[in-house]
Amino acid sequence: MHKVIVLGTGPAGLTAAIYLARANMKPLVIEGQEPGGQLTTTTEVENFPGFPDGILGPELMDNMRKQAERFGAEFKRGWVTEVDLSKRPFKLSVYGLGELETESLIISTGASAKLLGIPGEKENLGQGVSTCATCDGFFYRGKKVAVVGGGDSAMEEANFLTKFATEVIVVHRRDQLRASKIMQDRAKKNPKIKWAMNRVPVEVVSKEEGGVKGLKVHNKETGQEELIEVDGIFVAIGHRPNTAFLNGQLKTDELGYIQVEPGSTRTSVEGVFACGDVQDRVYRQAITAAGTGCMAAIDCERFLEGEASVDWSQSL
DSSP: OEEEEEEOOSHHHHHHHHHHHHTTOOOEEEOOSSTTGGGGGOSEEOSSTTOTTOEEHHHHHHHHHHHHHHTTOEEEOOEEEEEEOSSSSEEEEEETTEEEEEEEEEEOOOEEEOOOOOTTTGGGBTTTEESOHHHHGGGGTTSEEEEEOOSHHHHHHHHHHTTTOSEEEEEOSSSSOOSOHHHHHHHHTOTTEEEETTEEEEEEEEOTTSSEEEEEEEETTTOOEEEEEOSEEEEOSOEEESOGGGTTOSOBOTTSOBOOOTTSOBOSSTTEEEOGGGGOSSOOOHHHHHHHHHHHHHHHHHHHTTSOOOOGGGGO
């Protein structure tokens, strides 16, 4: 029987683990299939406070883990296949660990960026291919980049990247965008944004010396393949919150993000808390994830100490 189990080891889960361990709650942290979360696929992180010269994403995550371990957090590798949140203690079926029981649960399983699934894409993540303009746009100052996608997020990424890049090419597989009219109008009025419509991405082409040379696309109008030469490729086709294992036992929005009580991390089940990108469809930054991780730890500690006996499910 555990007092609290934390699912996920991104900035949210590790921050929660640090706070819980310092409060002598002896948290068990389940690492999942991608220990460290999305930051482990990022090279230089320059916008996390406290690192004036930047820090490598994997190094930042490793430092956070060591900090949590120093205060007594326990880490185990495995991933949750099933949960029973119908009553306390909660039961978790964890591949590699068997069945676990816990008095409280913090879910920080994150959201995975949807990828194109084409050759050269995964190999160049963090080396010219990115899923976050806010995180990596600065590295493309004075360069030419492509944004793949046709929704609001793609238009937002494209507009943001024009602050740094000399030219932003929006690549979309159809002749019509899915984005809202206001987002389309904003992008079309931006002189730095160019359009490559009816182009289906088929391969990320690498340079011999490393890095991205361009994006090979299939032109649906001519039937020919073309190479769009760019220095960076931003994939903006959406994110998928990692909540399938919950099997509908927590209230989520239409996209699957866990809903929390405003101003807290409480979910629709008392004793279960959510933090990080799994409940954040707006910001998705390391620093905001860490902040909600701190909130979840404090909410959880107060719950276990009996300070939070309200049935929050009625307000969600």
